[in-house]
Amino acid sequence: MSTIKRLSSSTRWLVANAVTKAMGSWPLNRVACPQQVNGYDCGVFLVGFVQAIAGGGLAAVQRFNQSKCLQLRSDMLHRAVIPVD
Numbered sequence: 001m002s003t004i005k006r007l008s009s010s011t012r013w014l015v016a017n018a019v020t021k022a023m024g025s026w027p028l029n030r031v032a033c034p035q036q037v038n039g040y041d042c043g044v045f046l047v048g049f050v051q052a053i054a055g056g057g058l059a060a061v062q063r064f065n066q067s068k069c070l071q072l073r074s075d076m077l078h079r080a081v082i083p084v085d
């Protein structure tokens with residue numbers, strides 16, 4: 001059996017069994033999410049979005065938007081260039 005077929009079979013099993021059963025008890029909510037509006041902030045937007053989710057949950061996600069990417073990019077560059085002790 002090829003690696004691709006094994007991976008595909010494993011993925012199907014995981015989705016059908018482990019993930020589906022675990023998520024059965026998770027509440028799912030559909031909410032409006034911020035959208036990237038340009039073609040060059042992908043990575044910065046993703047980092048900001050994940051930070052919003054991790055740091056403040058739904059309220060922080062709804063406050064996050066494209067306009068925060070410029071400051072976030074600057075902060076990321078600062079952290080990369082100037083090491084934190």
